[in-house]
Amino acid sequence: MMPDMAVSAHVVKPLRVLLSEGNSTSAREAITILGLAGHIVEVCDPSPYCFARFSRFVAKFHRCPSMRDDPAGFLTFVEKLLAARHFDVLLPIHEQGFLFARVAPCLADRVGLALPSFANYRTAHSKVGFSRLLDRLGLPQPPTRIVESESELRDAVRFPAVVKTSVGTASRGIWFVRNDGDLEGALRELNGQDLSIRGAFADEVLVQEFVAGTTEKAQAVFCRGELIGFHAFRQIAGGAGGGEAIKQSVSRPEMRGFVATIGRELAWHGALSVDYIMADDDTAPRLIDCNxxxxxxxxxxxxxxxxxxxxxxxxxxxxxxxxxxSRAGVRTHLAMQALLGCAARGGTRRDIFRECWRLLTGAEPYADSAEELTPVRRDWVSAVPLTMVAIFLLIAPRRAAALARGGWGAHLLDPKSIRRIASEDFYNG
Incomplete structure (x- = not known):
């Protein structure tokens, strides 16, 4: 049974909205919601084959420079687009918010844009900055140490543990270390990052105690530091790259209070999401990440x-x-993540075929669950990427990890582009 969709009591005229990328699951879902509301959606992305190209709700696609490789070129492209075409809202659905927050005063008179100050955005964007914020606010997180060298990391690790670089998206820059072999592998990757002679230790690295429990996420919208919308969901089944294949909405008043405290402290303006663990020992939620x-x-x-x-x-x-x-108990799924997750866990062609059949027939675990990412009945073109992924995995199931990494591309930031954007001489207005 399809759950009831949100119906806004605030009726507005259709808006012309520019999405700053079109290749993430978040962007694809936002496109569906905007399209169903009657808004006119345009998208810019460096990939000519991004998710956004496969939607009837996208009025126009603009191929742009890579923000990761050329942040100044990407910004210039967006500015020219805003000058040439009228948009009511610029929606930084992914890490483009880091760049736009850096130059927000220069964009504010051209288009509607909801972002906090750049300093506060950086705090939330950095795993180290977010951990220090939680300490300052007295909010619960796993026992954490911040280290600046390999020797400090070795001293800090107590198995099992989680090692994180200061910046990372979609589970990039995260290692679960359960023994000495895992630790050595993590250190090789940390030291191999081409940032400086110190590798990833050119920035700080977090070491956190592993907490057994269930991952949940809280999503919020703020207006000048005040929380005006909150939703939380629990991961029922994992997909590829740390994403969720099946979710279920939950009621979390305690987390709502924690997120409201964070937003108030940062004078947050716009969207904010927080990952947390509901520990098996039934203690308070442990906050682990912020987007x-x-x-x-x-x-x-x-x-x-x-x-x-x-x-x-x-x-x-x-x-x-x-x-x-929002209503608790509403179950949803992402078919593409389910298939990628099945293959990534070592699934054979037969396993993937069975998963396809369960999705098509609505069999368990997809009974009474609604598809999030591929709204075929409302947007038939969206079936194209899902069909291609299914065919690819049936041909080469072992390539699931490589296929999932294709979504972590040029529309995202890396440490080098972050430093370039944050530098004093990046933007002259």
Whole structure:
């Protein structure tokens, strides 16, 4: 049974919205929500075959420079686009928010845009900065040490542990170390990162105690530091690259309070998402990561809360009233993640075929679950990427990890591009 979708009580004229990338699952879900609301969606992305190309809801696609390899060129492209065409809202659905926050005062008079100050964005974007913020606010996180060298890391690790670089998206820069072999492998990768003679230790590295439990995510929209929309979901089944294949919405008043505290401290403006662990020992949630953006908003939408609509209103300078709670117990899934996850866990062609059949027939574990990423009935073109992924995995199931990494491309940041954007001489207005 399909859950009821969010219905906004705030009726507005269709807006012209520019999405700053079109290759992430978050962007693809936002496109569906915007399209169903009647908004005019345009997308810029460096890949000519990104998800956004396969949607009837995208009015125009703009191929742009890579933000990772050429952040100044990407910014110039967006500025020219804003000058040449009218847009009501610029929606930084992924890490483009880092770049736009850096130059937000120069964009503010050209387009609606909801972002906090660059300093506060950097705090939320950095795993080290977020950990220090949690310490300052007295909010729960796993026991954590911040290290600056290989020797410090070796001294800090107590198995099992989690090692994290200061910056990373989609589980990049995260290692689960359970023994000496895992640790040596993590150190080789850390030292092999071409950042400086110190590798990843050119920035700080986190070492956290491993907490057994279930991963959940909280999504929020803020208006000038005040929380106006909140949704949380639990991972039921994992996909590839740390993503969720099956989710279920949950009610988490305690997490709502924690996220509200974070947003208030950072005077947050726009979207913010926080990952946390519900520990097996039933203690308080342990906060483990922060994404200064809206992550896969369809779960909230299908649970009755349209966070994208709230974000558009905040971007236009409105001050919306706080939205009601989303419904708990709404189960959703991403078929593409389910197939990639099946293959990544060593699934054979037969296993992948069986997973395809379960998805098509709505058999367990997909009974009473709604598809998030590929809304075929409303947007038939969206079936093309899913079909291609299914065929690819049936031919070469062992290539699942390589296929999943294709989504971690030129539309994302790396440490070098982050330093370039943050440098004093990056932008002259």
């Amino acid at each position: 200064p953006r809206l992550v896969e908003p369809m779960s909230a939408y299908l649970a009755g809360l349209d966070l994208v609509s709230l974000l558009l209103r905040v971007s236009q300078g409105e001050v919306p009233a706080s939205a009601g709670e």
